[in-house]
Amino acid sequence: MRWWDVEPVMVLEHQLFPEDAWSRGMYWSELAEAHPGGSRHYVVAVDGGGAVVGYAGLMTVGADADVQTIAVAPGHQGAGLGAVLLAELTGEAVRRGCAETLLEVRVDNLRAQRLYERFGFEPVGIRRGYYQPANVDALVMRLDHLASDASDASDASDLKDHHNG
Numbered sequence: 001m002r003w004w005d006v007e008p009v010m011v012l013e014h015q016l017f018p019e020d021a022w023s024r025g026m027y028w029s030e031l032a033e034a035h036p037g038g039s040r041h042y043v044v045a046v047d048g049g050g051a052v053v054g055y056a057g058l059m060t061v062g063a064d065a066d067v068q069t070i071a072v073a074p075g076h077q078g079a080g081l082g083a084v085l086l087a088e089l090t091g092e093a094v095r096r097g098c099a100e101t102l103l104e105v106r107v108d109n110l111r112a113q114r115l116y117e118r119f120g121f122e123p124v125g126i127r128r129g130y131y132q133p134a135n136v137d138a139l140v141m142r143l144d145h146l147a148s149d150a151s152d153a154s155d156a157s158d159l160k161d162h163h164n165g
Helices: 003-016 024-032 081-095 110-118
Strands: 039-046 052-061 064-072 100-106 122-131 136-144
Touching (some): 003 039, 003 052, 003 064, 024 039, 039 081, 052 081, 081 100, 081 110, 100 122, 110 136
Parallel strands (some): 064 100
Antiparallel strands (some): 039 052, 100 136
C-alpha cells in the first residue's frame, strides 16, 4: 500500500467497518511506520481496471506477527481474495522469521473465522468489548508457524506488494 492507495482504502474501510473504521491518520501512521520496534507490510488487491478491491496489513515485532487489518470489497467476497490476502500476510510473517501470527476477529464474524481456521489459526482467547463503539468481543486467534505450513502462499499475482520494513 502506498499513499495514493489510502483514499480508495478509506472508501472500503467505511463501507465494510462503518462503526469502527480506521482513520486516515491511522493508515498514514502505519505506512510511515511511526511505531517503535516494529515493521509493517501492507498490500492492496486491485481488479482488472486498477480499482482497489481489497487490502491487508501485518505488523511484526521480533518473532511475533499481528494481522492489523484484512478486507475485501463486497462484490469480490467469496471468490478467494481474502485467502490470497491472508496467504500474503502469513507468508510475509514466515519470511521475516516470525514464530507466530496473532489476529483479532469479531466473535460474530463466522465467515472470517472459518477462513482463519482453514489457514491453521486456533482460538486462544477473548477480548471483551474490543470493537467499539458497538462493544463487540474479539476472538483472538493464533497461528504457530513452527507447527504449520503457512509459507505455502496462494497465487498473489493480483496484489501490489507495497510494504514497509
